[in-house]
Amino acid sequence: MGMSLLYACKNKQTADNPANDPVSTDRDTTVKPGDDFFKYANGGWLKKNPIPAAYSSWGINRVVQEELRDRLKKINEDALKANAAKGTNTQKIGDFYYSGLDTVTIEKQGLAALKTELDKIDQLNSIPQLLDEFAHLQTIGITTPIGAYVGQDAKNSSKMVLQLWQSGIGLPNRDYYFNKDQHSIDLRTDYQQKHLPAVFKLAGLNPGAATQATKKVYALETFLADSSRKLQDLRDPYKNYHKMTVAALNKLAPDINWKSLFEKMDYNNVDTVIVGQPEYYRAVNKALKTYPINDWKAYLRKNLISELSPYLSDAFNDENFRFYGTVITGRKAQLPRWKRVLDVENGVMGEVLGQLFVKEYFSETEKKRYKDLVEAVRTSFKEHIEKLDWMSQPTKQKAYDKLARVMPKVGYPDKWKDFSSLTVSRDSYVGNIINANNFWHRFNAKKLGKPVDRTEWDMTPQTYNAYYNPSNNEIVLPAAMFIIPGIKDENVDDAVVYGYVAASTIGHEITHGFDDQGRQFDADGNLKSWWTAEDSVKFTRRAQMLIDQFNGYSIYGLHVNGKASQGENIADLGGIVIALDAFKKTDQYKAGKTINGLTPTQRFFLGYSLGWLIQDTKESLSSQILTNEHSPAFMRVNGPFTDVPEFYEAFKIKKGDKMWLDPAKRVKIW
Ligand SMILES: [Zn+2]
Numbered sequence: 001m002g003m004s005l006l007y008a009c010k011n012k013q014t015a016d017n018p019a020n021d022p023v024s025t026d027r028d029t030t031v032k033p034g035d036d037f038f039k040y041a042n043g044g045w046l047k048k049n050p051i052p053a054a055y056s057s058w059g060i061n062r063v064v065q066e067e068l069r070d071r072l073k074k075i076n077e078d079a080l081k082a083n084a085a086k087g088t089n090t091q092k093i094g095d096f097y098y099s100g101l102d103t104v105t106i107e108k109q110g111l112a113a114l115k116t117e118l119d120k121i122d123q124l125n126s127i128p129q130l131l132d133e134f135a136h137l138q139t140i141g142i143t144t145p146i147g148a149y150v151g152q153d154a155k156n157s158s159k160m161v162l163q164l165w166q167s168g169i170g171l172p173n174r175d176y177y178f179n180k181d182q183h184s185i186d187l188r189t190d191y192q193q194k195h196l197p198a199v200f201k202l203a204g205l206n207p208g209a210a211t212q213a214t215k216k217v218y219a220l221e222t223f224l225a226d227s228s229r230k231l232q233d234l235r236d237p238y239k240n241y242h243k244m245t246v247a248a249l250n251k252l253a254p255d256i257n258w259k260s261l262f263e264k265m266d267y268n269n270v271d272t273v274i275v276g277q278p279e280y281y282r283a284v285n286k287a288l289k290t291y292p293i294n295d296w297k298a299y300l301r302k303n304l305i306s307e308l309s310p311y312l313s314d315a316f317n318d319e320n321f322r323f324y325g326t327v328i329t330g331r332k333a334q335l336p337r338w339k340r341v342l343d344v345e346n347g348v349m350g351e352v353l354g355q356l357f358v359k360e361y362f363s364e365t366e367k368k369r370y371k372d373l374v375e376a377v378r379t380s381f382k383e384h385i386e387k388l389d390w391m392s393q394p395t396k397q398k399a400y401d402k403l404a405r406v407m408p409k410v411g412y413p414d415k416w417k418d419f420s421s422l423t424v425s426r427d428s429y430v431g432n433i434i435n436a437n438n439f440w441h442r443f444n445a446k447k448l449g450k451p452v453d454r455t456e457w458d459m460t461p462q463t464y465n466a467y468y469n470p471s472n473n474e475i476v477l478p479a480a481m482f483i484i485p486g487i488k489d490e491n492v493d494d495a496v497v498y499g500y501v502a503a504s505t506i507g508h509e510i511t512h513g514f515d516d517q518g519r520q521f522d523a524d525g526n527l528k529s530w531w532t533a534e535d536s537v538k539f540t541r542r543a544q545m546l547i548d549q550f551n552g553y554s555i556y557g558l559h560v561n562g563k564a565s566q567g568e569n570i571a572d573l574g575g576i577v578i579a580l581d582a583f584k585k586t587d588q589y590k591a592g593k594t595i596n597g598l599t600p601t602q603r604f605f606l607g608y609s610l611g612w613l614i615q616d617t618k619e620s621l622s623s624q625i626l627t628n629e630h631s632p633a634f635m636r637v638n639g640p641f642t643d644v645p646e647f648y649e650a651f652k653i654k655k656g657d658k659m660w661l662d663p664a665k666r667v668k669i670w
Contacts, residue, residue: 023041023609025044026610033651034653034654034658038638041606041610042612042613045613055331057617057620057633061464064480072462079097080097087420099428099432100344101337106311106313114312124296124297130293134261135265139265139441142304143168144168144303145284146164146167148164148262148267154241154274154521155527157472157524157526158451160447162273162274163275166277169221170191176225181557181558183558194323195322196213197211199305219295223290223291229280232561234276235563235567237517238527241527245271258273265445266445269449312430327619330619348422349422349436350462351461357479362412365490366411367410373497374408377578379582380582384670388670390538394532395532398522402530404523406474459476460478464478466481470512470521477506494587494588496604498580499608503580503611504611506575507579511570515568515571516540516543516570518567519539539669545667547566549665550562550631560635568630569631572639573643573670574670577670580646599650601649608637616632
């Protein structure tokens with residue numbers, strides 16, 4: 001493996017020096033580790049670094065993001081001055097940045113920038129015309145009730161197939177339309193009484209007409225929400241997989257001419273489609289007959305304006321931010337414009353910026369370091385499977401095969417995406433966005449019927465995040481995820497790296513291949529059972545313990561959804577125990593020497609906690625619990641740690657401490 005050799009140098013460099021130790025300085029040592037480990041590990045930093053007004057959360061992820069923005073700003077300013085030839089990446093970067101900063105043009109254009117699109121909606125007179133407009137809006141990235149995209153067939157991962165998923169609502173989750181808690185009530189009240197009327201007034205309606213349009217749109221969205229599945233009901237990959245011919249789809253939703261719709265959406269020669277939620281599409285069909293064309297026109301106008309508001313004049317952008325920024329996520333101010341434009345540009349052509357970023361900031365040495373770390377985690381995972389007492393040999397053999405074939409993508413793609421058909425000009429910011437949405441729509445649509453491109457990345461290298469894709473059985477680890485702000489990679493000791501990267505990212509992502517969803521996909525990435533029935537039952541029983549554990553957590557009166565978050569919680573727990581055993585093989589662990597008074601194992605747990613050094617506004621946290629499969633950051637530390645025996649030993653946690661969990665209740669899955 002070469003691991004200990006590779007990391008040995010770092011141990012020598014980490015002298016006792018609390019000032020430059022990323023896991024020593026952030027602590028709040030007035031808190032007992034056994035009472036609230038997250039606070040003990042991160043509380044010092046969090047106290048000194050309150051959430052800035054422009055953010056809904058603040059922490060290590062944001063600090064990394066800020067550093068990256070500064071680097072990207074320079075790249076953009078250079079591109080702006082370069083006067084590069086039309087069609088080059090430099091021209092696209094420079095002109096995009098220019099259009100986003102050109103507030104004079106943006107203010108002058110106002111809603112006129114969308115006049116052609118709004119006129120098209122005004123002229124709709126019939127259901128067939130409405131469906132054509134759905135198709136058109138799909139090609140420019142605007143939400144309609146039809147959620148279509150091309151993706152890998154879950155049961156045949158080498159095929160790209162058209163898929164239909166539930167879609168079409170304006171609030172972040174269907175539960176917001178129905179939940180009885182105060183947070184949800186306040187939110188939908190604002191949506192109906194302030195936000196939607198404001199959007200319609202900005203669109204030129206008088207107050208009475210704006211109220212009427214709001215009622216119609218809200219009724220339509222409520223119907224779509226009521227026909228949509230809850231977050232936890234979207235987890236079962238079998239229940240959300242219904243492969244059918246277009247003829248069968250025509251029977252399911254007969255008032256839609258699907259063949260024509262797909263062709264107008266640039267999806268050519270479609271014969272088969274995978275429908276996630278058939279009852280939703282039956283409901284869409286019903287809605288087309290139930291709601292008058294004028295209701296639909298109001299709904300589409302609202303979607304168009306609302307989704308493009310961040311790129312329009314201040315009046316539109318400010319109302320959009322007031323609702324989606326402040327009311328939903330608790331942000332009190334907007335970011336400076338240049339930062340907003342860079343964030344948008346990252347979404348539009350992130351890989352163009354990513355190429356320049358990794359060239360300057362991510363070395364081959366670093367890439368090798370983390371590739372080796374993946375293998376150390378893989379080996380440890382294998383040893384964990386060998387030791388499992390609840391899994392039979394036949395299932396274990398399949399698990400070894402799947403694990404061995406997990407493909408790691410580390411740092412940045414080997415092959416970069418081609419942006420040659422993306423056009424960018426200085427004329428109109430929102431025009432650039434519409435062009436970019438259309439570029440990405442075509443990028444996706446072109447994949448239909450083509451071989452799967454397994455070199456592709458769904459995140460840019462400058463993203464502070466990572467993912468597991470079950471259809472490719474791959475983990476994707478962007479370069480930015482390895483950054484610890486303020487310290488060079490080579491100066492971070494093994495203990496911290498194993499906690500910060502091997503546990504919270506590498507081990508976490510590999511475990512996704514073996515969580516409640518991922519375990520249902522085989523080594524080839526196909527949804528196909530490879531478990532004995534008995535082993536499946538045993539797994540589910542253990543997963544249920546973790547569901548129960550997290551159901552017991554709440555914040556601001558909202559309970560964590562243990563079922564919806566189980567995949568993430570399984571991955572967190574698996575990542576920790578597997579990476580910890582990998583760490584036990586390093587020289588640093590074996591030497592057992594303390595650094596700044598902290599043992600190697602203590603530093604491992606602190607390194608993991610550093611990855612979740614994040615605090616959220618109340619609004620953001622409340623919204624996260626309803627809409628997101630991830631538990632809040634502090635629970636991703638305090639939750640799984642209570643299941644890990646070494647955690648109790650390392651910090652001498654005893655019965656009576658708040659984090660103490662009865663050994664019989666401690667969960668062990670992987
Ligand atoms: Zn995850």
